Amino acid sequence: MLDGINPGQYIPADSLIHRMDPRAKLIVTVISVLAVILASSLSALLVVLIWSVLVARMSGIKAVFYWRSLKPLWVLLLFSFFFRACFTPGKPFIDTGFLMISYEGIISAGWLVWKLALLVLTSAVVTFTTTPLQLTAALEQMLMPLARIGLPVREMSMMVNLALRFIPTLFQETRLLFMAQWSRGAAFTRGRITDRLKGLVPFIVPLLTNVYQRADELALGMETRCYRVGAVRSRMKPLQFKPLDVVAVLSSNLVLVFVLVQRLG
């Protein structure tokens, strides 16, 4: 039951993707996302698919995890499918009079869901193989030029890091509270759906106060470890573009070019 709560976080493994520079990972992700969105022909989508699957395979993470990251989005995917299918005009496929689903609708809906799934997969590769600290380090360095025009890049990136850092804490807090309440017979963890809904309020309120308290304690904990907002920090592993990163960025660019050529051609 608790396994269902998967924060979609970093999964350790020794793979090429894990070893990539986080900046390169961000660039590749942006380009891949563009390619997915812009893909308009069957061959383009196929190429994008092969690319994404290839990257996912190279990440050294079991397919189950990617599958799980998709699972919570089923509702969204189904909803988008029906919405698109029902509201795209065209040649009727099913026509109940009240509701009409067209051939075009089905194809376009399938297209949409396919793209959404690919987007989720692409972003999952990044979050699974990159820790929040690495990610924000990359963001910070890439945005550093903007510091010259007066943007507080360092503070912004630590804020993002804290937000990301807090995701596992939030999940852990939820998990612990769930465990504590389960062990003492909380209504929402069992029984009829109405009971569960009623028990939800006594769950959410303490969750929020606990999380708030945790944030406070964590801030104190970071302070005792000499963290100061806005101060310059060094890095154990300085970011470094390696040949691998160049190859990855170039390959993703190739994919994007192919997609664009297909679209224009």
Add this chain to the structure above:
Amino acid sequence: MNSIERGFSLEIKDVWYRYPGADDEVIKGVSTTVGQGELIALTGAGRAGKSTLARLMAGVLLPFSGQILVNGLDNTDEENREKTRPHVGIVFQNPDNQLVAARVEEDVAFGPENLNLPSCEVQRRVDEAIEEVGINHLRERPPHLLSGGERQLLAITGSIAMRPSCLILDEPTAMLDPLNQHNILKVLERLARKGTTIIIITSAWNELIQFDRLWICRDGKLIFDDTPSKQPGNLKTIRGLGTNTGGTAELAFALQEQGVDLPPEAVTMNEMVKYLCRALR
């Protein structure tokens, strides 16, 4: 590492503390001084104020009267605190509040990185600390999915990697198995010998009376500050204060109650075995 050359000092001058909103003082006039490389155990019954005193010494809480001087600098001053913070490290009783990163290794690096040390130095300290505490097998794991004891080990590793001049640990080994407990104690002893001041809060150690300096806290005051085995009477006093004096001392006291005359020097098991061999052969 300027402070080490000059020698570290922590002075507590008549400190009182009351939590905001509470009626009573928790710390009621504590005064003492701590020098470089001392290894101190702080013990006392529940609610005596041990954790509060630790937080005060580390500058996490500020005394509401009295002074705490770190290397001569008054802790109540915000600017001084920035300067002294890297010198005084603290490990809280609940490790969860101090774990920050998504990987064990990254977490250990967090402190040294905040000190803005060069990358190779950060790497060296992280490797050394992980090696010493013996959590190499956990390096790649996410901290929030470790067992209770493993998280406690990680919190200790993170504080050691910062190499403070003084390290305060609040019940650092409460959830560790005896081997890890022993190992951590040895690591801390080594650090002390190299010049780091170590203050350990603990209520359950059998090794307590083997420390050079023992503080016993009761009702917000330090009522004992001495070497436990220095004077024959000390052990009895310590025991009377509800402190765990370890198996040997317990056995010695129980035998004395039965009217067996024991020499007072038996503190370790070795000494006890030696004595019994002599008496029973």
Add this chain to the structure above:
Amino acid sequence: MEMTALKDIKLNIFPGEFLVVAGSTGSGKSTLVQHFNGLLLPTNGRVKVLGKDTTDKKHRNELWRLVGMFFQFPECQFFNATVYDDIAFGLRNLNLDEKTIARRIREALAIMGLPDEVKFAHPGKLSDGTRRLAAMAGTLAPRPKILVLDEPGAGLGPKDKKIVFDRLQCLQKSSGVTIILVTHDMEDAAAYAERVALLKGGQLLRVDKARHILADTGVLREAGLRPPYAVELADRLRQEGIHLPSMPLTVADAAKLLGSLLKQKAGD
């Protein structure tokens, strides 16, 4: 991350017994005991509590009434503004009336040796030891048949620890409550356990009567634990050629044995 925390464990726990689950750091103790109230379900094999499988949905939903769980980090166990409300949470789920609830809370706090005012306190403002004791009161108050306690003694002074363990033993002896206690301190096991289960690396190393396991320094060391003081002493004496008439488990036992030996010797 996927990993196997427990492997191939076969363990029978008898009604009304005092069982100690021991093992080194990360050996899987917490993971094991969280199977006992259905919080975790085995990926393989089965866990039966009072005869019924924990995967049985109906049984699992009722398990909390039977099994009281005290977590290793009780600070995470609180989710109300006062200790009173927190202990009352479990009691209200039992549909007790407020008067009974108030009485039970008073009793539970008294059992843990806490002053009654603690119930008005905010859990976050208690000292760590007090919070632990208050959390334990919350576990006891619903009067479960089976009590699972994950390192309840950690961070408690000798006095508080003795109170807690004595009261637990009293519950077991007088009301027939089954007690499952997780610890790595063999002194506690020597003083209270009837049986001991040793875990190592997620596997059950051995489970047996306490006096068999505690006297076996080899198997304890293999599990990464330290034998009780008295056993270690007897062992050292045996190496020196002095054999005690029986194996003492606690310091009190040892004092009794050695006391009479020493007096006998002095009398000769």
